[in-house]
Amino acid sequence: MDPMPTNPPFALLLDVDGPIASPVTRDVSPEIIAMFLELSASGIPIVFNTGRSDDFIKHEVMEPMIAAGMPPTLSIHAICEKGATWFTFDSKRAGEVHVDHKLAVPGNFSDGIRQLVTSSFSDCMFFDETKLAMVSVEQNLDTSDTDYRRAQTEFDAAALEEMARLGLGVRRHDIARPDTNGDTNFRIDPTIISTDIESMALGKDLGAKRALGMLAADGIVPDSWFTVGxxxxxxxxxxWLAVNGHEVSHVDVRPGDGIPSGKTYPVLTATDLGLAEEVIHDHAGLAFLRHWRGLLGASLS
Structure with missing residues (x-):
């Protein structure tokens, strides 16, 4: 029997690093875990859409939710590695991790990057062994941001050369090294704590598409969406949600990089909650979770 359709007032599509997990400690606070449980128990779908691996979500989100008393009727979807992998977990275990192998970086390149990090950059970063499709390196917890930025620039340049040597067309921002066919099928994507090397087909838009499909398979069609990054x-x-006809608002928990112009949907920041501009990352994420829980409580009273 097909699941009974439901229409919650909104659903949450959440990036993890920054809005949920602290970029300093890399873990998720108990307060945020509690908000996830309260919102989910009230019928609000929560879907994670992250560049992180399934392993990270299992340890930093799933296990704390289960330990905090996740109801047996609840299930949560996670799209990882920017859409390359995905799985669902409940109060007992994680389901099968699906991997789109067509979007994976070739294994021989992974081996080269692992060796590069070990030989030249291990004082500032480590190779993420948990990724199944992407290749990622991440800032060591004891490395200063200044030292990491310097090392990251050098690492990204070396990774670009390694991909070109292997004949893999690659792009890093405005620098392109096409393959022999003139294609750039991969990109080097630096973030504030990591560098991801990935298929050009990956992205948060692919994650949004997968999220919609996973909820639809559950018979869930939200009236609107909040995306958070x-x-x-x-x-x-x-x-992606707006172009495909869905009502959506985006929450930017680090607007200091500049809010893109021309968006057709509302863009919210901590200042919309009356908070100071300095409230960013997981502190802003928690504030919005509390705000939505309050709105939901008011609508139910």
Whole structure:
């Protein structure tokens, strides 16, 4: 029997690093976990749309939610590695992790980057062994932001050369190294704590598409969406939803990089909640979760 359709007033599509997980400690606060449980128990779908691996979501989100008393009737969807992998978890376990192998970086390139990090950059970053499709390196917790930025620039340049040497067309922002066919099928995407090397087909827009399909399979069609992120690439979630006819608002928890112009949907920041501009990252994320829980409570009273 097909699941009974439901129409919650809104759904949440959440980036993880920044809005949910602290970029300093890389973990998720108990207050945010509690908000997830309250909102979910009230019928609000929560879907994670992240560049992180399934392993990270399992340890930093799923296990704390289960430990905090996740109801047995609740299930949560997670789209990881910018749409390359996805899975669902409930109060007992994680379901099968699906991997789109067509969007994976070739294994021989992964080996080269692992060796590059070990030999030249291990004092500032580490190779993320949990990724199944992307290749990622991440800032060591004990490395200063200044030292990491310097090392990241050098690493990104070396990774670009390694991909070109292997004949893989690659782009990093405005620098392109096409393959012999003139194609650039991969990109180097630096963030504030990591660098991801990935298929050009990956992105938060692909994650949004997968999220919609996963909820539809549950019979859930939200009346509207809130997307939440901390980088300009996270706007792709809201862009895709808006273009495909869904009502959406985007929350930017790190607007200091500049809010893109010309968006057809509302863009919200911590200042819209009456908070100071300095309230960013997971502090802003928690504030919005509390705000939405308050709105939902008012509508139910």
């Amino acid at each position: 901390d980088s300009r690439t996270d706007y792709a979630m809201a862009d």
